[in-house]
Amino acid sequence: MRTYFLNFWQGLYTILIGMKVTFRHLFIPAVTIQYPSVKPQMPERERNRLYVNMDDCIGCDQCARACPVNCIEIETVKSIPGEDLGTTSNGKKKALWVTTFNIDFAKCCYCQLCVFPCPTECIYMTDVYEFSEFQRENLVFDFVTLLPEERIQKKKNYEELQAKKEAEKIAAAKKAAEEKAATLANKPVEPKQENKEENK
Amino acid sequence: MMYDWLYNLTGNSILSMFIVSLLPLLFLLPFALFAVLAERKVSAHMQDRLGPMRTGYHGILQTIADIIKLLQKEDLVASATDKTLFNFAPLLVFAGSYGAFAAIPFSGFFIGSKIDLGIIFIVGITGLVVAGILMAGWASNNKYSLLGAMRSAAQIISYEIPTLMIILTIVMLTGTLSLYDLSEMQTAYFWNWMILGGPAVGLQKILLIPFMMMGCLIIYTSTLAEVNRTPFDIPEAESELVSGYHTEYSGMKFAMFFMAEYTNMFAVSAIVSIMFFGGYQSPFGYLGNTLGWTWLVPIEQFFWFASKGLFFVLVQMWLRWTLPRFRVDQLMAFCWKYLIPFSFVILLLVGLISLM
Numbered sequence: 089m090r091t092y093f094l095n096f097w098q099g100l101y102t103i104l105i106g107m108k109v110t111f112r113h114l115f116i117p118a119v120t121i122q123y124p125s126v127k128p129q130m131p132e133r134e135r136n137r138l139y140v141n142m143d144d145c146i147g148c149d150q151c152a153r154a155c156p157v158n159c160i161e162i163e164t165v166k167s168i169p170g171e172d173l174g175t176t177s178n179g180k181k182k183a184l185w186v187t188t189f190n191i192d193f194a195k196c197c198y199c200q201l202c203v204f205p206c207p208t209e210c211i212y213m214t215d216v217y218e219f220s221e222f223q224r225e226n227l228v229f230d231f232v233t234l235l236p237e238e239r240i241q242k243k244k245n246y247e248e249l250q251a252k253k254e255a256e257k258i259a260a261a262k263k264a265a266e267e268k269a270a271t272l273a274n275k276p277v278e279p280k281q282e283n284k285e286e287n288k
Numbered sequence: 289m290m291y292d293w294l295y296n297l298t299g300n301s302i303l304s305m306f307i308v309s310l311l312p313l314l315f316l317l318p319f320a321l322f323a324v325l326a327e328r329k330v331s332a333h334m335q336d337r338l339g340p341m342r343t344g345y346h347g348i349l350q351t352i353a354d355i356i357k358l359l360q361k362e363d364l365v366a367s368a369t370d371k372t373l374f375n376f377a378p379l380l381v382f383a384g385s386y387g388a389f390a391a392i393p394f395s396g397f398f399i400g401s402k403i404d405l406g407i408i409f410i411v412g413i414t415g416l417v418v419a420g421i422l423m424a425g426w427a428s429n430n431k432y433s434l435l436g437a438m439r440s441a442a443q444i445i446s447y448e449i450p451t452l453m454i455i456l457t458i459v460m461l462t463g464t465l466s467l468y469d470l471s472e473m474q475t476a477y478f479w480n481w482m483i484l485g486g487p488a489v490g491l492q493k494i495l496l497i498p499f500m501m502m503g504c505l506i507i508y509t510s511t512l513a514e515v516n517r518t519p520f521d522i523p524e525a526e527s528e529l530v531s532g533y534h535t536e537y538s539g540m541k542f543a544m545f546f547m548a549e550y551t552n553m554f555a556v557s558a559i560v561s562i563m564f565f566g567g568y569q570s571p572f573g574y575l576g577n578t579l580g581w582t583w584l585v586p587i588e589q590f591f592w593f594a595s596k597g598l599f600f601v602l603v604q605m606w607l608r609w610t611l612p613r614f615r616v617d618q619l620m621a622f623c624w625k626y627l628i629p630f631s632f633v634i635l636l637l638v639g640l641i642s643l644m
Binding site for chain 1: 330332333334335336337338341505606607609610611626630
């Protein structure tokens with residue numbers, strides 16, 4: 089009989105305690121983050137979408153080689169003499185035109201291994217993590233700042249230079265052959281030895 | 289009275305009756321809209337969430353958006369259902385819960401029908417809800433629906449007993465079955481409310497107070513079970529029975545069940561407030577009487593009635609997010625071992641006290 093009334097009293101009493109708890113929670117600020125309009129604070133060393141600052145990129149291809157999944161694709165073209173590519177922010181002289189710098193984020197595993205080898209610190213992780221796409225092709229990001237025509241132009245410039253050099257080389261070879269033919273009659277090979285000494 | 293006033297105004301008895309019978313609906317539809325939103329916001333904030341926030345300022349248009357969605361929805365009727373019963377059940381459930389408002393006085397000026405058997409009529413007409421729920425569960429031809437309906441019927445019928453015992457106590461004490469007369473008895477100040485012994489005086493009043501408080505608790509708990517609210521929501525236990533008897537319903541038929549649930553909640557709260565908290569009576573006189581504006585008094589009375597009802601609805605929500613669901617055996621044990629003996633003892637002792 090005693091336990092019966094005790095049960096009744098305890099039932100009532102514990103309900104009141106529970107109601108007190110829920111009532112207190114009514115006034116505790118909600119922990120909800122209104123996601124698309126309010127974004128959660130990300131940790132300091134977050135790893136999200138990569139970004140490449142092309143002003144600093146020297147086209148050294150180290151990031152592409154560090155990538156474990158081969159998601160970075162880089163193509164470079166040598167600059168022709170007389171072209172000034174400027175310097176990177178830490179004072180390195182740029183010598184290569186980067187004509188392709190694609191990162192395929194469908195492949196990227198966000199391991200951050202590409203970030204450390206970069207000599208100019210131009211590839212780094214950003215806080216952007218909302219970049220879903222309907223098609224996988226759209227996840228290939230092109231970072232090159234050159235226009236498509238410019239890229240073709242740079243390649244053409246280099247090829248022309250090469251061709252010119254080639255032509256010069258052939259011409260030089262021809263000239264050398266002619267000279268050789270001429271000197272064969274007069275003297276043995278002397279100026280070449282002089283050159284070697286100069287190099288030393 | 290509203291009806292007489294309208295009859296004098298229009299001279300048409302059918303028209304005035306029609307208007308009087310539709311007026312509670314005019315209150316209940318916005319109430320249901322508000323209560324659904326309040327339920328979601330209260331539950332969210334009790335769990336440290338925010339609840340609906342997108343539609344309108346802090347989600348105040350959420351229920352309107354829900355209603356529009358439900359209106360647009362296809363009215364699905366599964367092929368294996370008993371079509372007649374299936375389509376009739378939501379109407380019956382809503383009619384049953386709406387019928388209760390015929391005898392509930394909203395203010396001194398407005399009561400649907402001033403019948404002398406008010407409370408008995410309410411108990412009887414809400415029995416239709418049980419029939420409708422059983423009908424819905426059976427006609428759905430779905431084991432979850434049927435289980436939910438059976439549980440609901442068992443629960444409502446079991447908990448009718450303590451409810452009726454407490455109602456009997458009040459009826460015995462006041463000598464009236466009409467809720468209008470009962471409210472009129474508790475007029476003037478809050479110490480005339482039944483929870484504080486009613487209009488009785490002296491030692492009798494003091495002796496009555498503990499029994500009235502116990503009776504109030506018991507009737508509130510058992511009516512909570514009758515409207516299938518948590519912690520007594522085993523008929524529509526989401527984790528076990530999908531959603532009980534309205535699993536197979538969609539669109540506006542589902543909305544009818546939903547409306548009926550919230551209407552029932554308010555009806556039950558209104559009954560508790562009329563029985564123990566003076567119904568539409570103000571706790572401390574009327575501004576209208578003080579200023580001499582008699583037309584203001586019914587409006588004030590309606591305000592008090594609505595706020596008391598809403599308060600008890602909010603307590604129901606509060607309990608819902610505090611207590612876990614009962615098991616079936618616990619539910620039955622609670623009713624038969626605790627509520628019914630206690631209500632019988634209250635009936636007996638209040639009877640003895642009222643002889644003083």
